[in-house]
Amino acid sequence: MNIPYTVETRPDTGLANGKLGIWLFLASEVMLFGALFSSYIILRMGSVEWPHGELNVWLGAANTVILISSSVTMVMAWASLKLNDHGKHRLYLILTFVLAAFFLVNKYFEYSGHLTRGEGPWHSTFLAIYFTLTGLHGLHIVGGMIVMGYFIGPGAKMWKTKPEQFTNRIEYTGLYWHFVDLVWIFLFPVLYLL
Template identity: 70%
Template sequence: MEIPYTVTERPDTGLYNAKLGVWLFLASEVMLFGALFSSYVLLRSGAEEWPHGWQHLSVPLAAFNTLVLISSSVTMVMSWASLKTKDFGKYRLYMGLTILAGLIFLAVKFFEYREHILMGEVPAHDTFFAIYFTLTGLHGLHVIGGMIVNGYFFGPGARMWSSEPERFTNRIEIAGVYWHFVDLVWIFLFPILYLL
């Protein structure tokens, strides 16, 4: 059975199905992160003392990671634009760079975590580190999820380009919308956890 509206737009929504689907999924993601942001506000406002993020966390490393994720958003959108100009070679280049940026982000996060854990600053240490590990850990899982999807479209999933180029281009747009959301969440996590 053929999946309907993977390329053409549904008359009632004006969108192909995956586009509406990813936005509804992201709406649920906003609620997930929103609940944790709300918990952060409640924990911080209810605490007698709350450290400034920069007292315990590395601002230069996090600023570097912000730069990495913003750059990956640019390469991700460029990979989609490359498919729109039917330049598959450039698509591969930009998608590869996006995956590489994801790896760099996770590597930096790994060294950050390692340093904290070695110093005994684990989630059980205090409420600050509990919410820090929860928020950044959940975000990290989203980065890994995005990289798995991007990795699939970089490798075996790219075969669709030769058989159904329009559907493949739409798939990259959808993967991109998700990846940009992951970037967007980090844009809020960075100041909230590290700078305030």
């Protein structure tokens, strides 16, 4: 049985089901991160003092550059499919995957630096919310990498049988990935600079 509206648009919404689905999922993600940003505001407003300069700004900035670059390669992976160039698509998707891995390696060095100094989440309110926010964001990076890994590996064969559906899948993966980038765009100044 074929799943309806994977490629063709529904007459009532004007969208393929996957597109509306991923946007509703992202809406729920906005609320998830929103709750944590809200907690951050409560903790910060309730603190007598808030630490500055505890995090390495350059590592944070490097990760911002990495994620922005990965957003560009991700959108290029989708655009290449639209231009019927599967080879280029693969290259861009693998590049996005590698950039995501760089982000996590960077984060690993940051985390291990803190932990070896005994600065775990238990150390202060700031570090508790720092590890919570960046930990959840890091899990989203891992989630994105699993999906990208699938489309680089076993999921890639769909391009031969259902190219339009495959292109849509990459578009939805991209929407998720850009959202993960977007969250980091706020996390960087909030945690590293302010």
